[in-house]
Amino acid sequence: MNGGFHIVVCGSIVPDPLQTLAPIEGPTGPALKNELMLPAVLDPWAGHALYEAANLAKNVPDSKVWLVSLGPKAKLQQLMMSIAQKVSFELVVLDGPAGGFTDPCEVAAALAGGINGIAGLDRSRLLLFGGCSSASRDAGVTMQMVAEQLGIGDQFLGVDELTIQADGSMKLLERIEGGQYQVSTCTGAPAMLAWATGNLPEPPNNPQIGMMNMRTVMPALQKAQPAPVGAAGVSYLGVELPKQRRETRIVKDLSVDEVAREIVEWLKG
Amino acid sequence: MTVERQTMEVDIACVGFGPAMGGFLTTLSRALVDENGQPLLESSVMPGAPLQVLCYERADDISFGVSGIVTRGRSIRATFPDLNPADIPMTAHVGHEKVLYLLDPLGASRRSTGVRALDEVVKILSSPKDYSYELPYIPPFLRKEEGFVLSVGQFTQWVGSQLMASGLVQVWPGMPVSEPLIEGNQVVGIRLADQGTNKDGSPAAGYMPGMDIRAALTVVADGPVGPVGQKLDRHFGFPAGNHQREWAVGMKAVVELPETCTLEPGTVLHTIGYPEPEIFGFLYVYPDRVASLGIFVPSWLDNPVRTSYRYLQHWMTHPAIWPYLEGGTLRSWGAKSLQESGRRGEPFLVGNGYARIGEGSGSTNVLTGSGVDEAWATGVQLAEGVVELLKAGKPFTKENLGDTYLARRRNSWVEQEAKEAEKARDGFQRGVLTGLAGMGLTGLTKGIMNLGAKISRPYERVPSLEEYCREKILPSEIEHLRSESIAKGSSLADAVMDAHGWPQIPLDGKLLVSQQDALLMGGKVQAQPGYADHVVITDPQLCETCNPQLCVEICSGQALTYTEGGGAPQFDREKCIHCGACMWNCTKPLEANGERCNIDFRAGSGGLHSAEN
Numbered sequence: 001m002n003g004g005f006h007i008v009v010c011g012s013i014v015p016d017p018l019q020t021l022a023p024i025e026g027p028t029g030p031a032l033k034n035e036l037m038l039p040a041v042l043d044p045w046a047g048h049a050l051y052e053a054a055n056l057a058k059n060v061p062d063s064k065v066w067l068v069s070l071g072p073k074a075k076l077q078q079l080m081m082s083i084a085q086k087v088s089f090e091l092v093v094l095d096g097p098a099g100g101f102t103d104p105c106e107v108a109a110a111l112a113g114g115i116n117g118i119a120g121l122d123r124s125r126l127l128l129f130g131g132c133s134s135a136s137r138d139a140g141v142t143m144q145m146v147a148e149q150l151g152i153g154d155q156f157l158g159v160d161e162l163t164i165q166a167d168g169s170m171k172l173l174e175r176i177e178g179g180q181y182q183v184s185t186c187t188g189a190p191a192m193l194a195w196a197t198g199n200l201p202e203p204p205n206n207p208q209i210g211m212m213n214m215r216t217v218m219p220a221l222q223k224a225q226p227a228p229v230g231a232a233g234v235s236y237l238g239v240e241l242p243k244q245r246r247e248t249r250i251v252k253d254l255s256v257d258e259v260a261r262e263i264v265e266w267l268k269g
Numbered sequence: 270m271t272v273e274r275q276t277m278e279v280d281i282a283c284v285g286f287g288p289a290m291g292g293f294l295t296t297l298s299r300a301l302v303d304e305n306g307q308p309l310l311e312s313s314v315m316p317g318a319p320l321q322v323l324c325y326e327r328a329d330d331i332s333f334g335v336s337g338i339v340t341r342g343r344s345i346r347a348t349f350p351d352l353n354p355a356d357i358p359m360t361a362h363v364g365h366e367k368v369l370y371l372l373d374p375l376g377a378s379r380r381s382t383g384v385r386a387l388d389e390v391v392k393i394l395s396s397p398k399d400y401s402y403e404l405p406y407i408p409p410f411l412r413k414e415e416g417f418v419l420s421v422g423q424f425t426q427w428v429g430s431q432l433m434a435s436g437l438v439q440v441w442p443g444m445p446v447s448e449p450l451i452e453g454n455q456v457v458g459i460r461l462a463d464q465g466t467n468k469d470g471s472p473a474a475g476y477m478p479g480m481d482i483r484a485a486l487t488v489v490a491d492g493p494v495g496p497v498g499q500k501l502d503r504h505f506g507f508p509a510g511n512h513q514r515e516w517a518v519g520m521k522a523v524v525e526l527p528e529t530c531t532l533e534p535g536t537v538l539h540t541i542g543y544p545e546p547e548i549f550g551f552l553y554v555y556p557d558r559v560a561s562l563g564i565f566v567p568s569w570l571d572n573p574v575r576t577s578y579r580y581l582q583h584w585m586t587h588p589a590i591w592p593y594l595e596g597g598t599l600r601s602w603g604a605k606s607l608q609e610s611g612r613r614g615e616p617f618l619v620g621n622g623y624a625r626i627g628e629g630s631g632s633t634n635v636l637t638g639s640g641v642d643e644a645w646a647t648g649v650q651l652a653e654g655v656v657e658l659l660k661a662g663k664p665f666t667k668e669n670l671g672d673t674y675l676a677r678r679r680n681s682w683v684e685q686e687a688k689e690a691e692k693a694r695d696g697f698q699r700g701v702l703t704g705l706a707g708m709g710l711t712g713l714t715k716g717i718m719n720l721g722a723k724i725s726r727p728y729e730r731v732p733s734l735e736e737y738c739r740e741k742i743l744p745s746e747i748e749h750l751r752s753e754s755i756a757k758g759s760s761l762a763d764a765v766m767d768a769h770g771w772p773q774i775p776l777d778g779k780l781l782v783s784q785q786d787a788l789l790m791g792g793k794v795q796a797q798p799g800y801a802d803h804v805v806i807t808d809p810q811l812c813e814t815c816n817p818q819l820c821v822e823i824c825s826g827q828a829l830t831y832t833e834g835g836g837a838p839q840f841d842r843e844k845c846i847h848c849g850a851c852m853w854n855c856t857k858p859l860e861a862n863g864e865r866c867n868i869d870f871r872a873g874s875g876g877l878h879s880a881e882n
Contacts, residue, residue: 016330018793018878020600037358037423039330039880077433078330078426082443204464204477204799205444207277207323218436 004063005189006122007053009089010111010130010146011046012071012098013079015039017135023239029231030101030239040075040098042083045131049195051203052162053129054087060164065089066121068114070107071098073224080217085210086203091220092118096227100136101239103231108145110227115150117225125189126150132158132194147192154191156184161199274460274478278314281655282459282484283324284446285491286331288421288641289627290324291428292648293488295348297322298437300656310659313485320659322438323482325461327445327491327847327872329795332426332880335603335846337521337561339363339537339553340639341416343682344646357427359420359555359881363413364535371543371550371587372400377770379572379740383702384546401540401589410637410712411539418535418553420523420561421641422882445800445872447479448500449487449623456623458483459497462800462872468842470801486665488651490627490644493608494849496803496872498616498629503865505617512864513614514568514724515635515694518850520577520604520825521551521563522585522791523881524780527596530558540590544583544771545570546701552590559600560593566823567609568727568853569697569704573734574822575854576762577604578784582774586781598779601881602791604825606849609694611635612687613724618678619670626651632683636690636712643683650677689716698722728856728866734761734817742768751816758833762822784827788844794826796842796875803873804829804851809837811857811867820851820868847876 015021015038022033032038042050050067057063066089069076073095080091094114096102115121115128128150130143147155158175165171168188173181175196254262281297283290301310301319308319315321328334346352354360372388372395373380380388395402429440445462459482465475491497493516507513526532532554540550547570552562564584566577585594608614608628615631618624626632626647633640654673655665663669678684689711696707699722707720735747742750746768754761767773774781788794806812813836821829821838828844829851855866 016793016878018795020790034358034881037880039332039878074430078332078430081331081433081439081441082329085441085444201475204475205441206477207441207444207461207480207482208275210439210441211277211323214436214439218433221434222436 003125004060005056005127006064006125007057007127007129008066008068008115008118008121009046009050009053010068010128010143011043011050012069013040013075014043014098014134014136016041017044021241023241030236032099035099036072036075040079042079043131043135045133045135045195047202048198048200049129049131049193050083050087050089051200052195052198053127054089054203055200056162056164057088066092066118068092068094068111070094070096070110070114070227070229072096073221077221080221084213084217085205085207088209088212091217093220093224094227095224096229098136101231101236102229103234104139104142105145106229106232108142108149110229111142111146112149114225114227115146123190126152127189128152128192130194132196143192143194152190152192154186155194156186156191157194158196159193159198160196162193272478274481276481276483279321279323279482279484280312280314281320281322281486281488282482283322283488283490284459284497285489285495285627286324286326286429286440286442287334287425287490287492287627287644289490289630289632289644289648290488291425292344292348292645293490293626293652294322294324294432294438294440294648295428296649296652297655298432298435300652301437310656319437324438324440325444325446325459326440326442327874328876329443329878330880331429331440331442332422333877333882334421334425335521335605335877335882336421336519336641337418337523337553337563337882338421338641339413339416339418339551340642341413342642344642344649348645348649354417354419357419358423359559360423361418361534361554361556363416363418363537364533366407366412366414366537367539368404368407368411369401369538369540369589370404371540371589372402373543374400374588375770375772378543378545379769380546381700381702383700387702399589399592400587408709408712413537418537418555418561420555420882422880426880443874445874446491446497447872449489449497450481450483451504455621456487456501459487462874465799466801468802473799475799485622486655487623489623489625489629490648491629493606493628494852494870495629496870498625499870501623501625502616505620507616511613511615512724513608513610514726514864515609515614516568516727516853517565517607517609518577518604518823518825518848519563519565519607520581521561521602521882522581522599523601524560524562524594525598525600526554526558526560526593528558529596530593532560532593540584541705543587544580547697548580548584550584550590552593565607567697569730571730571732571737573731573737573819574762574765574817575819576822577825578787579763579766579771579774582781583771586774594780599782599787599791601879602787603846603877603879603882604848604850606853607640608633609635612691619675620667622665624651624670624674632687634686634690636693636708637686643687646681646683647678650674650681653677691716692719692721695722695724696720698724726858726864727853728858731819731856734765738765738768741770754831755816755835756833758831760822760831761817788826791879792826792846793878794844794846794876795878796845800874801871802840802842803847803871804840804842804845805869805871806837807859807867807869812837815857819854819856823850823854825850842873842875845873845876847873
């Protein structure tokens with residue numbers, strides 16, 4: 001490989017996890033109530049991938065990061081004001097739904113199409129990054145499908161650590177069952193890495209990075225291609241949120257032991 | 270220790286993104302390029318490029334403003350003549366307006382002899398079943414016809430999205446600004462908050478000193494408790510006779526109304542009289558069976574353990590309000606401090622290198638109870654003045670900003686109405702009935718006649734607990750409550766309200782929830798790690814003799830709590846919703862007859878995560 005990596009991160013928005021979500025039956029199928037009013041954040045899994053990509057690009061000269069986002073343009077624009085302060089990237093926008101009720105295959109096709117359209121992308125240097133899952137969709141298969149469509153055979157799932165070795169090969173830690181890691185090596189790009197949490201904290205906000213990114217983010221939003229992904233042919237039998245128990249009870253002067261006993265009982269229940 | 274900071278130069282640095290900044294940036298951005306996108310105003314720091322304008326907002330998103338409002342929207346409509354409320358979620362034209370006087374159905378509130386006499390008159394006039402009386406006449410100065418009810422969160426999101434899409438200005442949320450950069454008597458920019466610090470501000474892993482953003486003009490719109498505005502006030506002082514001594518905490522909720530609710534979108538309901546005579550209430554109905562409602566707890570509610578959350582719940586369950594809400598669901602909740610000194614609270618609006626707009630600049634009209642319209646107007650006025658100076662190639666000196674921005678503001682309806690309203694609330698210093706009479710007098714005579722009063726500092730008004738409770742609680746019981754509070758580190762407000770006869774709220778888990786559940790269900794509070802705490806006790810020793818600690822009692826999110834055994838309160842920023850009430854409720858001045866008290870409200874990260882405010 002000549003030069004650094006060309007790292008393409010697939011990542012988009014999900015509703016801010018602090019919000020209360022309510023599935024409803026919309027005119028075109030299941031949807032989230034007031035979805036466009038809900039604040040959105042970068043999908044936390046994709047966020048880890050983006051921060052790892054930025055860190056890798058910083059440490060490997062001549063590398064570059066693209067962020068390919070499939071989501072409603074207006075919400076993506078708002079999100080960019082937060083994440084564009086954190087790391088440097090070039091944005092590719094696919095204007096489509098991100099509510100979670102989409103078929104991963106259609107999403108993967110749209111993402112692969114967007115990546116194929118990136119000018120100057122060197123496929124021999126390509127590292128395809130994304131979350132191993134999504135906070136809203138959680139299909140856990142989208143990144144593999146994108147990789148297949150791009151012809152990338154080396155695929156790593158649940159990655160927590162990537163080390164570029166002296167000979168240029170990559171050493172990866174993938175999560176497997178039982179809290180253990182599988183250690184793999186790969187000769188180099190192209191490869192797909194679907195990240196778990198990684199090891200990096202969220203970078204601080206840096207105004208200079210924000211200013212630099214804004215030169216390309218707004219034009220990218222203006223050039224957004226429509227990506228009307230959906231779930232053609234899929235019928236939903238039912239949609240519901242994970243069960244959440246909230247039992248408010250005011251009890252005064254309870255001893256610590258009693259509180260602990262109640263919590264244990266509640267957990268057992 | 271000398272800290273090496275990065276520096277960035279821009280043309281205009283802005284602090285705080287609310288209605289005032291929305292008005293400023295919208296007006297300014299329209300003047301930056303021609304119809305072909307060619308720069309009309311060139312950057313001095315980046316020659317050839319358009320003006321470089323950056324705005325930093327503390328909250329994690331520009332939509333996280335806290336307020337459900339009714340506004341005549343004159344300045345907003347002037348900026349957007351074709352504004353269609355349907356374009357902004359949770360917005361409707363004002364429809365039916367009414368004002369209710371609420372009687373106390375529980376006999377628990379503290380009512381003066383005058384208020385009790387008024388109650389008797391009202392009982393003769395009112396329907397006894399819902400303990401309320403609808404005022405047959407709403408004076409013109411209180412009416413909001415032709416205006417809107419709207420969510421400030423949704424409105425700022427709508428405005429901000431258009432601004433960002435223009436690409437002409439940049440608005441960066443999630444970035445607290447710690448202070449203005451002042452050299453001599455010139456403001457030369459702002460300093461962003463340090464990141465990667467411990468809670469006490471000392472460097473931790475990943476320490477990144479806040480960057481200095483240097484600019485020819487700094488626009489300050491960080492609201493009534495913003496750190497930049499506060500530090501400007503400390504440095505430059507206030508114009509003679511001006512001060513900020515009148516405050517209120519506005520606590521509100523957004524509620525999905527029950528299907529049985531018959532209130533039409535655009536309905537505006539204001540209340541007086543309950544849960545305490547001094548507390549005002551409001552309910553504004555948005556489209557799709559959603560309402561914004563809440564109460565205002567003013568600094569002249571002379572209660573040493575004043576609180577707002579429990580009062581909000583008692584207000585919601587009043588027989589005149591509850592039928593609209595029963596079966597509803599809490600969607601959002603929050604609180605903010607309101608600067609209620611109006612024009613009397615005006616700081617120096619311009620100086621060399623800076624200008625102030627919005628609520629922190631004293632633009633809120635205390636007679637009409639209107640702030641967003643006025644704030645937006647001040648932003649527009651500043652933008653017009655800035656464009657005039659830029660076109661003329663003149664520097665942003667105090668004199669030039671005075672000739673342009675200040676002159677526009679002084680010659681506008683904002684100023685005219687603010688002058689009329691200046692003494693409108695003085696009567697409340699002497700009691701709620703005198704206050705209401707004073708407002709009426711001021712409003713109906715357009716400010717010619719007023720009931721003047723000496724305006725006390727908030728802490729000067731707070732009576733002792735014994736004095737406050739003298740009619741209903743024996744001194745021995747007060748002593749017991751006090752010592753129990755110190756020993757356990759628990760709040761006194763609940764105990765005192767219980768003793769006054771306020772019943773427990775029947776929690777339903779949907780709308781009537783505990784205060785901590787409100788934080789989880791409706792508040793969605795978050796605090797980023799890596800920032801210093803923003804609520805700081807300046808002199809912890811002063812807290813040793815403070816009990817009850819009003820900062821703890823009023824705290825909207827229960828983020829401040831008593832320390833077991835006494836001493837300075839504990840602060841948990843994971844619960845702080847940045848309302849700033851602790852700052853003006855502190856009863857320990859730093860110096861005799863001083864305006865500043867013992868709580869320093871600084872730049873902080875996080876807060877509410879809800880756009881439905």
